[in-house]
Each structure stands twice: as structure tokens, then as C-alpha cells.
Amino acid sequence: MTLKPALRTLAQSYTNQTLKQYQLSYHSKPLCHLHAIAVSPKSESFVSESRKSVIAHHLLDKTPQRDLLEYNHLLFEYFRNDRNNEAINLFVGLWRSGLQANGSILSSVLKVCGCLSDQVAGRQLHCQCVKSGCAEDVSVGTSLVDMYMKTEGVRDGRKVFDEMGDRTVVSWTSLIAGYARNGLNDQALELFSEMRLQGNKPNPHTFVTVLGVLAAKGMVEKGSQVHTMVIKNGFESITFVCNSLINMYLKSGIVKDAKAVFDCMPNRDAVTWNSLIAGYVINGLDLEAFEMFNQMGLAGVKFTQPIFVTVIKLCANYKELVFARQLQCCVLKSGLAFDRNIKTALMVAYSKCSEMDDAYKIFSMMQGFQSVVTWTAMISGYLQNGGTEHAVKLFCQMSREGIKPNDFTYSAILMARPSFSIGQVHAQVIKTNYEKSPSVGTSLIDAYVKMQNVHEAEKVFHIIDEKDIVAWSAMLSGYAQIGDTEGAVKIYLQLAREGVIPNEFTLSSIINACAAPTAAVEQGKQFHACSIKLRLNNTLCLSSALVTMYAKRGNIDSANEVFKRQGERDLVSWNSMISGYAQHGNGKKVLEVFEDMRRQNLEMDGITFIIMISACTHAGLVDEGKKYFNIMVQDYHIDPTTEHYSCMVDLYSRAGNLEKAMDIINGMPFEAGANAWRALLGACRIHRNIELGKLAAEKLIALQPQDSAAYVLLSNIYATAGNWQERAKVRKLMDERNVKKQPGYSWIEVKNKTYSFLAGDLSHPMSDLIYSKLEELNNRLSDMGYQPDTNYVLHDVEEEHKAAFLSQHSERLAIAFGLIAKPPGSTIQILKNLRVCGDCHTVIKLISVIEARDIVVRDSNRFHHFKDGLCSCGDYW
DNA sequence: ATAGGGTTAG
Numbered sequence: 001m002t003l004k005p006a007l008r009t010l011a012q013s014y015t016n017q018t019l020k021q022y023q024l025s026y027h028s029k030p031l032c033h034l035h036a037i038a039v040s041p042k043s044e045s046f047v048s049e050s051r052k053s054v055i056a057h058h059l060l061d062k063t064p065q066r067d068l069l070e071y072n073h074l075l076f077e078y079f080r081n082d083r084n085n086e087a088i089n090l091f092v093g094l095w096r097s098g099l100q101a102n103g104s105i106l107s108s109v110l111k112v113c114g115c116l117s118d119q120v121a122g123r124q125l126h127c128q129c130v131k132s133g134c135a136e137d138v139s140v141g142t143s144l145v146d147m148y149m150k151t152e153g154v155r156d157g158r159k160v161f162d163e164m165g166d167r168t169v170v171s172w173t174s175l176i177a178g179y180a181r182n183g184l185n186d187q188a189l190e191l192f193s194e195m196r197l198q199g200n201k202p203n204p205h206t207f208v209t210v211l212g213v214l215a216a217k218g219m220v221e222k223g224s225q226v227h228t229m230v231i232k233n234g235f236e237s238i239t240f241v242c243n244s245l246i247n248m249y250l251k252s253g254i255v256k257d258a259k260a261v262f263d264c265m266p267n268r269d270a271v272t273w274n275s276l277i278a279g280y281v282i283n284g285l286d287l288e289a290f291e292m293f294n295q296m297g298l299a300g301v302k303f304t305q306p307i308f309v310t311v312i313k314l315c316a317n318y319k320e321l322v323f324a325r326q327l328q329c330c331v332l333k334s335g336l337a338f339d340r341n342i343k344t345a346l347m348v349a350y351s352k353c354s355e356m357d358d359a360y361k362i363f364s365m366m367q368g369f370q371s372v373v374t375w376t377a378m379i380s381g382y383l384q385n386g387g388t389e390h391a392v393k394l395f396c397q398m399s400r401e402g403i404k405p406n407d408f409t410y411s412a413i414l415m416a417r418p419s420f421s422i423g424q425v426h427a428q429v430i431k432t433n434y435e436k437s438p439s440v441g442t443s444l445i446d447a448y449v450k451m452q453n454v455h456e457a458e459k460v461f462h463i464i465d466e467k468d469i470v471a472w473s474a475m476l477s478g479y480a481q482i483g484d485t486e487g488a489v490k491i492y493l494q495l496a497r498e499g500v501i502p503n504e505f506t507l508s509s510i511i512n513a514c515a516a517p518t519a520a521v522e523q524g525k526q527f528h529a530c531s532i533k534l535r536l537n538n539t540l541c542l543s544s545a546l547v548t549m550y551a552k553r554g555n556i557d558s559a560n561e562v563f564k565r566q567g568e569r570d571l572v573s574w575n576s577m578i579s580g581y582a583q584h585g586n587g588k589k590v591l592e593v594f595e596d597m598r599r600q601n602l603e604m605d606g607i608t609f610i611i612m613i614s615a616c617t618h619a620g621l622v623d624e625g626k627k628y629f630n631i632m633v634q635d636y637h638i639d640p641t642t643e644h645y646s647c648m649v650d651l652y653s654r655a656g657n658l659e660k661a662m663d664i665i666n667g668m669p670f671e672a673g674a675n676a677w678r679a680l681l682g683a684c685r686i687h688r689n690i691e692l693g694k695l696a697a698e699k700l701i702a703l704q705p706q707d708s709a710a711y712v713l714l715s716n717i718y719a720t721a722g723n724w725q726e727r728a729k730v731r732k733l734m735d736e737r738n739v740k741k742q743p744g745y746s747w748i749e750v751k752n753k754t755y756s757f758l759a760g761d762l763s764h765p766m767s768d769l770i771y772s773k774l775e776e777l778n779n780r781l782s783d784m785g786y787q788p789d790t791n792y793v794l795h796d797v798e799e800e801h802k803a804a805f806l807s808q809h810s811e812r813l814a815i816a817f818g819l820i821a822k823p824p825g826s827t828i829q830i831l832k833n834l835r836v837c838g839d840c841h842t843v844i845k846l847i848s849v850i851e852a853r854d855i856v857v858r859d860s861n862r863f864h865h866f867k868d869g870l871c872s873c874g875d876y877w
Numbered sequence: 878a879t880a881g882g883g884t885t886a887g
Contacts, residue, residue, distance in 0.1 A: 344878035
């Protein structure tokens with residue numbers, strides 16, 4: 001029964017008064033129309049739902065005796081329009097009236113029970129069917145199968161099916177569909193074969209069901225076979241069959257075939273377009289999806305709810321604010337303005353575009369109809385836009401209104417640190433039984449890692465029930481962040497053993513872990529190989545991670561190889577490459593890459609300029625550094641942050657222009673942070689400015705009382721000036737505050753084994769040889785006229801001893817060992833956790849001449865390539 | 878319809 005526009009007028013003008021008139025002539029046409037209104041789908045909202053139910057009740061209660069046919073008709077209409085509860089009520093009415101339900105009625109009610117997942121009612125009906133003898137009826141049998149399959153009664157459904165004397169295609173299809181909806185895809189496919197073996201011809205619905213199974217399993221080959229069958233059976237022009245074909249091809253990644261089906265269709269409906277658009281999105285063809293949406297509009301097809309949801313989500317991903325607003329207008333015109341899913345999607349889109357007022361407007365208009373989903377959407381919207389306070393307020397308000405947070409809410413709210421303590425949220429998570437949820441667990445892992453508490457993160461990780469790839473990746477990234485290569489590799493091996501397939505995020509984390517100074521170079525290469533095998537090496541995030549890994553592990557050429565091979569690059573790729581060259585002190589290449597970016601009009605960000613300015617700092621190019629700061633502000637309209645000002649302080653400080661550095665500190669629009677003072681302090685030590693050094697140290701110590709660097713630098717300043725009294729005071733302060741100086745370590749890798757050295761270390765089995773090698777070197781150094789620069793010794797001892805202290809710095813021990821253990825002529829690679837001291841820097845330059853060796857030292861800041869008595873850092877570091 | 882993991886700097 002379709003509703004004609006004229007009927008709308010009737011419905012709108014309908015009053016109880018008019019109903020009374022119609023009641024008099026029950027069999028007259030208008031009353032049939034009222035039936036139609038009462039059972040009409042909810043989307044046809046020109047009559048309100050409450051009014052429809054008034055009409056329905058009226059019809060039920062006040063109309064004279066009805067016969068089975070009428071009941072049957074009304075029941076079917078209710079069922080068809082998803083009005084299951086009304087259908088049940090009607091059936092109860094029938095039962096009360098003493099009429100004996102026939103097969104068709106029982107069949108309809110069984111279908112309703114299936115939809116309501118009410119097996120208990122279904123079983124009672126089953127008994128009634130048996131008693132009344134209807135169970136023999138094919139349509140009743142089929143409905144019984146359907147009911148059991150929809151109410152978790154797979155076995156019972158199968159039993160009914162097996163015992164059916166007569167079966168139709170519909171019976172077969174119901175069973176196949178039942179298996180499919182219970183995730184038993186293999187059984188569904190088996191049954192499909194069996195059905196055909198027994199000579200049953202599938203109908204269009206059978207094909208739809210089977211294609212759905214094949215789509216879920218991504219079985220394209222079988223899928224195209226079924227496509228052939230569809231054609232043989234002459235169903236290739238049926239719209240809903242084609243829709244399933246399109247869906248199957250797109251879910252299996254065969255975009256071309258899906259488009260071919262689409263192009264050949266004589267009639268397309270909204271589902272067709274939706275399948276294509278949503279399928280394009282699944283396959284990452286976002287722009288094509290936008291284009292098809294456009295064409296759908298041109299084709300004059302009415303947009304439906306799922307289409308809007310899909311396209312609005314696309315807008316969210318692309319921050320397409322203008323388009324999102326246009327879509328909101330379309331939604332209004334389409335009469336879908338009350339749809340909660342669309343509204344939520346719009347809220348998210350506005351949040352992603354940082355239009356929080358618009359998002360909140362939609363949210364507040366939903367008052368009374370909000371659910372945990374809409375609350376969570378709003379809360380995470382604020383969190384992603386830095387509105388932590390709003391988010392926290394909403395979270396509390398939500399609890400006050402009696403809406404319980406779910407796993408989505410908890411994983412979102414864990415970003416609201418430190419407004420919520422992790423401990424509190426963690427406790428709530430445990431109480432509400434969400435601790436096993438992968439998404440909540442992953443957020444907890446991340447939160448603990450960011451607090452440097454990897455131990456707690458590990459505990460959370462072990463509790464997660466079914467660890468998905470995101471959870472594994474989060475744990476890996478935790479180890480990467482603390483530089484624990486071994487821990488990361490262990491986790492990677494574990495996930496590989498469990499058959500989990502890594503994605504680009506997983507691999508970029510493990511590669512990042514291999515960029516740690518202590519990792520063996522070979523390890524990173526192995527994971528590079530893994531990523532090639534998985535064909536992920538060209539993904540954006542992974543190739544950036546590779547560039548960084550190779551650069552940090554000393555292999556700038558491999559880093560450049562990866563960079564050159566990239567088919568697609570983003571800002572991060574370029575930044576990674578520039579920063580690699582900057583760390584290696586290759587100023588020429590830094591400029592080259594930067595100019596490349598500029599010529600191509602590529603986007604640059606604050607990080608690009610931090611790299612550029614600090615590259616200038618290390619090359620002693622003060623004017624150039626200043627130039628880049630100006631380019632950033634004037635040409636690229638990037639607001640300088642505290643970090644940029646700190647870089648400028650560093651630029652002037654290292655060049656010895658301490659006054660200018662102080663000018664920057666005094667002139668910047670923020671309070672100077674720890675980095676600025678630390679830069680100034682370091683320069684004060686080199687340029688021996690005690691007064692300014694004292695000031696910088698005091699500021700730095702006030703900002704970071706537990707950071708040993710400030711104390712050590714200050715004590716170095718006093719030591720350089722020979723002021724041992726003041727120096728002792730600093731040491732005492734460190735003891736009082738329990739601040740520990742970070743010991744200096746150096747590492748060298750020989751034959752895939754890493755050896756570590758402390759200053760004055762005697763633990764190496766070859767110590768004797770190492771120290772005699774050092775002595776030999778020292779003799780040759782004095783022959784060359786080298787004088788130790790004892791300013792770098794921190795103890796109050798005789799000059800002679802000071803020299804001894806210097807010659808036993810950890811990097812020298814490592815180099816001596818390298819000279820002994822590595823074949824002549826090979827490059828010696830050293831890692832150091834602290835900065836190289838000035839004296840060692842001089843000595844290593846000389847050693848590179850004496851021993852005719854290339855020596856590469858990676859200290860806490862950068863690379864030093866020593867060759868022929870020179871260093872790549874140009875003595876700025 | 879809502880959520881969690883990754884790559885760049887000092």
C-alpha cells in the first residue's frame with residue numbers, strides 16, 4: 001500500500017472527530033488509507049509516530065469483527081515496516097479473540113520473533129504450529145528455520161530444515177543466510193553447493209546471500225564464478241543482485257570489476273550508489289568517492305541516510321568545512337535532520353574542522369535524545385581541539401545524567417591528562433570491566449608510556465583480552481620511546497609468532513626502536529627487509545621512519561636512498577631528510593633539500609625551521625639562521641614558538657654573542673623555557689662568562705630541579721674559572737636534592753656485538769691492550785705538539801692527573817678498542833650518550849690522521865665524521 | 878553514529 005500525496009492532506013487534517021465518521025463505514029476506502037497510515041514506515045514522517053499509534057489502536061479496538069485475512073494483512077504490513085511490537089500486540093489480540101491462527105499468520109509472527117530475537121516466543125509458536133498441523137506447511141517450516149537461525153538456535157534451525165518434507169529455494173536460502181549471519185561462512189558456502197547438487201535453482205536472494213558471504217571472506221575468484229552463475233540465470237539486470245556484486249568486488253579490492261557491474265546496470269537505486277561510494281572509501285579512493293557522490297546528485301537519485309553518513313565522514317577526514325556545511329543543508333532538505341547517526345557524523349566533522357561551536361550546537365539540540373555515543377563524540381571533539389576543560393566538564397555532566405561511559409569514552413578520556421589522573425581512570429576502567437578491552441587498554445598503555453612508566457604499560461598490555469594490531473603497535477611504540485630496542489624486538493617476535501600481520505604503524509614503531517643509539521645497525525636493516533616483504537616500505541610513515549633510522553644509525557647514504565625512492569612524500573618525509581643531513585653536519589645538502597622544497601612550493605611547518613635554524617647554529621652561520629627565522633615569519637606566516645626562540649638563543653650563544661642571546665630571551669613574547677637557558681648556559685661555559693652562566697644556571701635549576709645538566713654545567717663553569725669553593729657548593733646542592741649526574745657511556749659494535757665503556761673503565765677483558773694502545777696514541781699526540789685542554793676536567797687535581805682523566809674518557813677507550821679489533825682502514829663507529837668534550841674532539845681529529853681512519857661519533861646531539869684531521873661539525877656542536 | 882597505535886626537532 002503506497003501513500004499518495006492526497007493522503008497526506010487527509011492524514012494531516014485527521015482528528016478524532018473525523019475518525020468517528022470513518023468508523024461508521026469501516027469498509028470504505030478512507031479507512032483502508034488509515035490502515036496504511038498506521039502501519040507506514042517510520043521514515044514517512046508526515047504523520048507523527050504517536051498519532052500513528054493512536055490511529056492503530058483505534059482501528060484495533062473500535063472496528064467490528066475482523067477475519068483472519070485482515071489480521072494477516074495487517075500483520076504482514078506491520079512486519080514489513082519494522083513495527084514488530086505492534087505486530088505482536090495484534091497477534092495477542094487475535095489470540096484473545098479466540099480465532100485460530102492459520103499457517104500464514106503463524107509464519108508472519110515467527111518472522112517477527114526472529115527480528116525481535118525472541119526464541120522463547122518462537123518456541124511457543126513452534127508448538128502451536130505442530131499442534132495445529134501447520135508445521136508441515138513449507139512456508140511455516142521455512143519461517144521456523146529463519147526464526148531459529150536469528151535467535152542463536154542454529155542447531156534447531158538445521159534440525160527443522162533436515163526434517164522438512166518439502167523444501168523450496170526460500171528454505172535453502174533461509175538456512176544459508178542463517179549460517180552467514182552466525183559467522184559460519186564455510187557451512188553457508190557448502191550448503192550453497194549442496195543445494196545446487198540437489199537440483200535447486202538459486203533465486204536472486206540466494207545470490208545476494210552467497211555474495212555477502214564471499215564479500216566477508218574476500219573470496220574474489222569464487223565471487224566471479226558466482227557472478228557468472230548470476231548471468232547464466234538471467235539475474236544480471238536485477239538491481240539488488242548487482243548491488244551485492246558491486247559490494248563483493250569492492251570488499252575484495254577489485255574496484256575495476258565493481259565499476260564494470262555498475263556501468264552495465266539498467267537501473268540504479270540509492271543502495272547501488274551507496275555500495276559504490278562506501279566501497280571506494282574502503283579502497284582508499286576518497287576523491288573518487290566524492291566524485292561519485294557528485295554524480296549521484298546529478299543523476300537525480302535521492303540521498304539516503306547511509307550516503308550522508310559516509311560522505312560526511314569523508315568531509316571530517318579531509319576537514320572539508322564548506323562541503324560539510326552544504327551537506328548539512330542537504331540533510332535538512334531531505335527530511336533526515338532528525339537522524340541521530342547523521343547528526344553525530346556532522347558533530348565529528350565540525351570537531352575535525354575545529355568548529356566546536358557548530359558541533360556543540362548540534363549536540364545541545366539533541367537534548368533528551370543523547371546517548372553515550374553522542375556524548376563521547378562531543379567529549380573527544382573537545383579533547384582533539386585542546387578543550388580539555390570542556391571535555392572534563394561534559395564527562396562529569398554525562399555521569400550526573402546517569403549515562404555510563406563505554407569503552408570508546410574511556411579510551412577518549414585518557415587523552416585528558418593531567419586533568420584526570422591515569423590512576424583514577426584506570427581504577428574506574430577496572431571497576432567497569434573495561435580493562436580487557438583492546439581500545440581502552442591501548443589508551444592506557446600510551447598514557448603510561450608518556451609518563452615514562454613502561455612497567456605499568458606492560459602490565460596493562462598483558463591483561464588485554466584479544467590484542468589487536470593497534471594494541472601490539474602501542475606496546476612496540478612504548479619500547480621505542482624509551483629506546484629499549486631489545487624489548488621492542490621481543491614484542492615484535494611474539495606478535496609474528498602469533499600470526500598477527502604487522503601494518504605500517506607496527507613497522508614504523510619497530511624501525512623507530514632500531515634507531516636507538518644502542519641498537520645494532522643490522523637490526524634496523526632486517527626490519528627494513530620485513531617491510532619490503534610486506535610491501536609496506538613505500539608507505540609514508542614507514543619510509544620516514546626508515547630515513548630517520550638510517551640517518552641516526554650513521555648511514556646517511558641509505559637514508560637518502562630510501563628518500564629518493566619514495567613515490568609520495570609529505571612534510572614529514574622532507575623534514576626527516578633535512579634533519580638527517582643536519583645531524584651529519586652536511587650543510588650543503590641541508591640547503592639543497594630546503595631549496596627543493598621551496599621551489600616546489602611545498603608546505604613547511606615550524607619543525608622545518610627548527611631544523612634549519614639549528615643546522616645554521618651548528619655550522620656557525622648566524623646571519624643565515626636569522627634569515628630562516630625571518631623567512632618563517634614573513635613568507636610562511638608561521639608564529640614562532642618558545643622552541644624557535646630557544647633555537648635563536650642557541651644560535652647566538654654558540655657563536656659567542658651572549659649579549660644578543662640575552663636580548664632574544666628578554667624580547668621573546670613568552671617566559672624563556674628550560675631549553676633557552678640551557679643553550680645560554682652551555683655557551684657561557686665555552687665562552688667563560690661566569691656572571692651570565694650563574695644566572696642561566698639558576699633559572700634552569702629553578703625550572704628543572706632534577707635535571708643534572710644544569711648543575712654539571714654550572715660546576716664546569718666554576719671549575720674552568722678555578723673557583724673550587726663555589727663548585728663544591730653546587731655539588732653539595734646536587735647531593736641534597738639527590739640529583740645524579742648521568743654517567744657518560746660510549747658504545748662500539750664489533751662483529752654484531754656491542755661493547756660499552758665508562759670513563760676509566762677496566763672491565764673489558766682486553767683492558768690491558770686498550771690502555772697500552774691509548775698510551776701509544778698519547779705519545780704520538782705529544783710528538784705532534786698536542787697539549788691537553790684541562791678545562792674539561794671536573795676534579796680539583798694536579799695538571800698531570802687531569803690529563804690522565806681526559807685520556808680515559810669513554811669515547812677514547814671505545815676508539816682504542818676499535819682500532820685494535822676492527823680491520824685496518826675500516827670506519828670506526830662510536831656512540832655516546834653525552835656530548836663529546838672539546839678535548840676529546842681535538843684528539844679524535846688527530847687520531848684520524850695518525851691512524852688514517854675515518855671515525856664517526858654519534859653523541860647525544862649529532863654526528864661527528866672525523867676524517868683527515870677535520871670534523872664534519874666544523875667544530876660547532 | 879563515538880575510541881585507541883605511527884613518522885619529523887631541540
